[in-house]
Amino acid sequence: MSCWETLADYGLRSLGYGERLLPRDELTICQQVVLIGSGMLWNIYFGVLSVIVGFMLATAVALGKASQSALWRKLSEWFIFLFRGSPLFIQFFFAYFLFLSLKSSFPAASVFTSAWSGALVVLILNTAAYSGEIFYGALMSVPKGDIEAADAYGFKGWSKFRKITWPTMLRLAWPAYTNEAIFLFHATTLVFFSGFPARQQQGDALYYASYFADKTFNPFIPYPILAGYFILLTLIIITLFGIVNRRLNRHLPQNDRPRLKLKPRLLR
């Protein structure tokens, strides 16, 4: 079987298209590269959606934590504490079994017992807590002078937030937020190891990598392939976030622009 046929058979296997049976013996490198790559689709799906939705929720959480009202402040603080203080792995397990028990009383909750939605909810809440804390820190370091200048120009309420506070907050938070986004993508590999079932062996990249490692009893091929994919993904994220970073800092003189640097990790 040529490599192109393998690609046609297994390229979308993680989504349930193509060949039903996974290869069992005489596993070629090509099969491993194709299937692990196919699994990456799930990592990208989880990562992209939770970054987008989590970003909006994180802004709300940061504003809540900085709010005058004690209720919102406490609520945001507890939310952040709950999701940052416990392992993501346990959160996945708990959420899965929570949805399972909800299923008996609310049939609608059965949607969330599958990975594509249930794990996504957990990831969104988790990244919202981590990024919320980052955004809150940035919100607190918005220069006082910027706000005073905005007041002097007559900016008020929403337009002050939209045009002055928010862009500055994003600009300050962006390097840390880039880091968070990268590790969120890495965290997506936990999904199929934490209760959420991989229906008909449709799993993510790590799921297939460990499948191959178990089958061939040789970890030295599938895991480096997985590592290669993730390094590539990390580089793409850095590039995309770098473009946004340049846009956020375009008004600053060349030398003052912060450069994005991959910092030591923030595993969860």
Add this chain to the structure above:
Amino acid sequence: MCTDPSQLDQFSWLACYLTTPKHMALYWSVGTVLSLLAITAPAALLFGFGGATSARSRITPLRWFGKGYIAIVRGVPDIAFFLFFVIALDQGFEWIRHQVKCPDWPDPIRQGNDFIVCAAAKMPLGTAPQWVHETYGFFLAVLTFAIVFGAFAANVLYGAMRSVPHAQLETAAAYGMTPRQTFWRILVPQMWVYALPGLGNLWMVLIKATPLLFLLGVEDIVYWARELGGAKTARFTDYPHADWRMWYFFGLLVFYLLFTRVSEVVLDRLMKRLTHGQATVGGEAQRKAA
């Protein structure tokens, strides 16, 4: 009193239920997690110190090795390393023992999808009792954690070593200290203040990584929570109950929240202690506040 659970009232039923031998195993596995932390933290620090030192070395291959070791923390999900190292280390040990114990073995070790070493090189030996197997599994997990977290620690310590003011090292050189003396007497004592925030962060991360023990095949709290929580019928146990896994994992969630919270408070105190009297912004702020 627990002889006939079906006759008990709710409270004593629960008390009896929570003290069954299997639940005792769950409580013991908390000990497993704590001992993993107690062994891994210093081991990772040692690995990290080695990594950071070799990344600063003047010997080029050693420096490459150190930098490469630090670089593995970037770009690749850590859980992939966990899954990788557990098998790779196991096979590595068996391979070495195979080379030593059975040098005349004719067949190749890798045959298709099999990894075959001679019987004397098996780790642990096939005849070994169960506890040896479990201890070996735990040892592999500790080593894996130490390698991965050692890389994180190396990153932190490398940064801390570079944060020590350069003038300090130049002064040491001016006093005629050898590089070795400068390193041990000037650099190492001063770097800890710079390293502590990073190491504290790492400690929290390490706590939150302990449930991954489950993936490494150790019977830890996640394993027992899944075992004990599953629905039980009256045929197999004296304590039949519905699917309670949600409550077990809720318990684990609370356990970890408390654990990280306590660590946070302790680390804060420690940081306050260490900054006291230091010539840093934090130390200066403390002086002014007093």
